[in-house]
Amino acid sequence: MCADLAPGLLVNLLMTAVLSLGVQFLLWRISVKTGDATLADWWWGLGYGTIALVTYAHTAGVGVESRKLLITACALIWGVRLSAHLVMRSRADGWRELDRYENYRKQAAAAGIDADWYIYRKVFGIQGIMMWITSLPLQVAQFYLQPTELGPVAMIGLAVWAIGFFMEALCDWQLGRFKADPSNKGRVLDTGFWRYTRHPNYFGEALVWWGIFLIACDHWVGLFTIVSPLRMHHRMAYRQGIGWLEAKMSNLRPEYADYIRRTNRFYPWFPKRRGTAR
Structure with missing residues (x-):
């Protein structure tokens, strides 16, 4: 591992992978009960903020504080705003399921397969994987020991x-x-x-x-x-x-x-x- 990186990056990557996939599975189970997969959209922004916060906590006492705070703040500000916007949009639409998820259910019905499992594969499962992969900058940057200033x-x-x-x-x-x-x-x-x-x-x-x-x-x-x-x-x-x-x-x-x-x-x-x- 690069000498300019604090120890623990691999552990953090494993921890956030479990977190990302675990939360998506839980949200999927909730969506099965409610019959609405829109939860996936609501969590999208908050998920990145959560990964950034978990990494920030895991790197307590190591890394460059200014960089850690900056990249965590960017993830949180963007994520909270986006998730809040999507929840308010759902409220304005009468809390109905988004058209694309309704379309997935129709595709599943036409193919004669279970709609809930189809939505897990098309939405929640993929989103859990992609959220972890695309959060890599939020995680890796918090382990830098150098440079000490932005x-x-x-x-x-x-x-x-x-x-x-x-x-x-x-x-x-x-x-x-x-x-x-x-x-x-x-x-x-x-x-x-x-x-x-x-x-x-x-x-x-x-x-x-x-x-x-x-x-x-x-x-x-x-x-x-x-x-x-x-x-x-x-x-x-x-x-x-x-x-x-x-x-x-x-x-x-x-x-x-x-x-x-x-x-x-x-x-x-x-x-x-x-x-x-x-």
Whole structure:
């Protein structure tokens, strides 16, 4: 193990793996009782904050406190805000199960397999594994013994994180406010950040994770955690269910088909009259 790393990293990785998978299994069992898999979404942000906090506690007395506090705070602030937003969104929707989970149940029924087990494999099981893998920067960075002060790469990472956090939070707020106005029923939100990309909140979340990765790159060991931002970026850019959702919305709202034609799917850019959205 690198001499610049405090001892205990492998133990921490094993501990958080058990935690991540164990919590997901428990949430799945609860979802079986309630018939609603939306719990998976509610836990998404909080799960990362929990892993960061557990690692912070495990590294008490070792590592560089300023870096540990920074990366843990980034995970907690982002995670608590996102989970709170998703819970409030569920409340506004009457606590009904999300469409993509209802769609999974239909897929399971059509295939003649158990819906609960299918959802565990498609949602909770995979999420437990991916949460652990993508939390690597949050864990590894807290074991650095050097450098003893935050460097320029970490500061750039904090700036990228802040931009992404602001963008995601603002876009979620814009969409929530738009949907809450009865006069907007059947209309498409194409103002603010939504003018430049169809999923600006997802783009903001991708930036959050690139920022966290850069904070972890305060030491060269952090480069080995690049699987985290790459996976999160791919998840946001090609999120499962987006195609199905956009096709559904295009059928319900002809205006949305035009919005798709002129607005990039993920990467922000100026609206176009012709051409293929990126």
